[in-house]
Amino acid sequence: MRRGVGSSRRRNRKRVWIISILFVLCLALVLGYMAYENLIFTADGVQLSFFDSLFNKEEEDKPEENPDTPKPTITTEAPTTQATTQATEAPKPELPDLSAKWITLANLKSENYVNSLINDDVKQILVTVKDKDGIFHLPAENDIINGKNIVADDAEMIANSIKTLKDNDVYIICGISALRDNVLARAHRNEAVTTNGETLWLDRDNMTWFDPSSETAANYIIAMADALYDMGIDEVMLTNFAYPYMGKYNLIMNKPDENVLAALAEKITESDMPMGVVAVTAADKATTGQNISLLEEHFDRIMVTGSPESDSAKVISDQMKDLDKLTYIVDNPIENINHIYTK
Numbered sequence: 001m002r003r004g005v006g007s008s009r010r011r012n013r014k015r016v017w018i019i020s021i022l023f024v025l026c027l028a029l030v031l032g033y034m035a036y037e038n039l040i041f042t043a044d045g046v047q048l049s050f051f052d053s054l055f056n057k058e059e060e061d062k063p064e065e066n067p068d069t070p071k072p073t074i075t076t077e078a079p080t081t082q083a084t085t086q087a088t089e090a091p092k093p094e095l096p097d098l099s100a101k102w103i104t105l106a107n108l109k110s111e112n113y114v115n116s117l118i119n120d121d122v123k124q125i126l127v128t129v130k131d132k133d134g135i136f137h138l139p140a141e142n143d144i145i146n147g148k149n150i151v152a153d154d155a156e157m158i159a160n161s162i163k164t165l166k167d168n169d170v171y172i173i174c175g176i177s178a179l180r181d182n183v184l185a186r187a188h189r190n191e192a193v194t195t196n197g198e199t200l201w202l203d204r205d206n207m208t209w210f211d212p213s214s215e216t217a218a219n220y221i222i223a224m225a226d227a228l229y230d231m232g233i234d235e236v237m238l239t240n241f242a243y244p245y246m247g248k249y250n251l252i253m254n255k256p257d258e259n260v261l262a263a264l265a266e267k268i269t270e271s272d273m274p275m276g277v278v279a280v281t282a283a284d285k286a287t288t289g290q291n292i293s294l295l296e297e298h299f300d301r302i303m304v305t306g307s308p309e310s311d312s313a314k315v316i317s318d319q320m321k322d323l324d325k326l327t328y329i330v331d332n333p334i335e336n337i338n339h340i341y342t343k
Contacts, residue, residue, distance in 0.1 A: 095235070095274055095300055098327065100124035100173060105137055108161040109154060118168045125165065126237060128175035129158070130224060132207050134183030138162075138174075140227035144219055150183055159231065166232050173235040173276075174228050178221055179210045180240035188216045193244055195251050203247035211254055212243065212261045212289065218268055225273040235274045237303060241265070242280050242288035249287060256289035265298040276301030276327060281312035292319035303327040 103125050107113045117125065129137045136145055137152045138159050145151060152158075162172060179185075185192040186200070191214035193201045200208055210217035225236050241264075243249070243256040269275050277299045280288045296302050302320060306312040307330050317326055 093274070096124075096171065098124060098173075100126045100171070102126045102329075105129070105154070105158060108158050111161075114161045114164055117165065117170065122170065124171040124173070126173040126175060128177070128239075129228070130176045132177045132180045132182060132205070132240065134177075134181040134185070136224060138227065138231065140223070141230070142223045142227050144223040145227060162231065162233070171234050172232075173237050174233050175237045175239060176221065176224055178238045178241040179212060179214075179217060180207055180244075181210055181217070181220075182207045184216060184220060185210045188214070191216050194253050196253055201244070201247075201249075201252055203244055203249075205246075209240075209244045212257075212264045213254075218264055221268045222271055225268065225271040225275065229271065229273040233273070235276065235300075237301075238275065238277045238299075241277045242290050245280055245282065245288045256287060258289050258291035258294060261289040262291065262294040262298070265295050269298040269300075274300045276303050278303045278305070278329070279316045281305065281315060292316055293321065296320055296322060296325055299325070301325050301327045303329055305329045 101117075101122055101124070103113075103117075105127065108127060134150060135152045136150050137155055139151060139155045140146060165172060180203070185208035188210075189198070189200060191211060193209040193211050195201050202208060221238070228236060242261065244252060265277070277295055279292060279295075279302055280290055281304060292302060302316065302325050304313050304316045304326065305328075307328060308317075313326075313328060317323060320326060
């Protein structure tokens with residue numbers, strides 16, 4: 001009898017071990033699938049996207065900017081050419097010379113600051129309404145924008161301040177981060193920049209990018225431009241209109257193609273909204289895909305960070321045919337503001 005009892009116990013222990021092993025294997029398969037679906041490559045190595053909140057915590061915890069802190073300005077000296085248009089379309093209006101102060105969204109949420117712009121007779125401003133985080137800070141009667149839950153809670157407040165400025169004849173340029181987007185690019189992984197077609201690539205700030213061939217990115221940019229046009233905004237300035245140029249971009253699957261980027265430029269500039277693009281001078285054009293001579297055929301302004309005498313500005317101007325489109329973004333240490341102007 002003792003041998004029978006011992007044998008039965010051994011069989012029970014064996015069953016427990018088998019069940020435990022099967023459970024561990026099933027759990028490993030489930031976790032492996034979740035990891036595969038959320039695997040991303042960052043500048044610091046491989047990570048899982050459901051940990052994004054940890055990576056972005058530092059940025060979320062940053063205090064809001066002081067709305068009374070002055071920012072840079074934007075200026076242009078005498079751009080006289082009209083935007084390139086197709087023969088069958090009415091030409092876009094001639095763009096004015098720029099002398100625009102670059103302000104922040106926090107500035108526009110301060111009634112005192114908005115009134116100070118009017119009292120100081122500021123005639124032109126630039127404000128970024130959609131940055132790399134992917135959030136749009138103005139209301140839009142547009143299914144592409146509203147259907148994605150990407151409109152910020154402060155959109156109506158920002159819109160009211162812009163209306164006040166427009167009522168006082170202030171010329172307004174709105175900045176949009178074009179391809180560097182941390183919301184829609186994550187939602188459309190098959191159209192985002194990846195390392196192998198499936199694994200998301202992130203830049204050094206853990207931000208996702210659209211591939212320039214993305215239809216979603218093109219439609220989103222057009223939708224934002226149309227929404228701004230309907231609000232009476234005067235111009236759009238695109239930043240991050242390039243292939244990624246920060247982080248371990250050598251590991252990206254699709255290599256930069258200047259023709260793909262130029263094709264995107266042609267598509268989005270069919271909008272009635274005058275549109276400029278910021279040239280990336282921190283990296284070689286073979287990395288960014290920006291061929292300035294191709295882009296200037298479609299954009300109304302080519303914007304470069306630096307004064308006309310700077311090396312970065314000279315690099316861009318040497319690639320251009322129409323220098324009237326060249327616009328400079330510089331620091332003005334006397335007024336402590338960014339200045340954008342054309343010469």
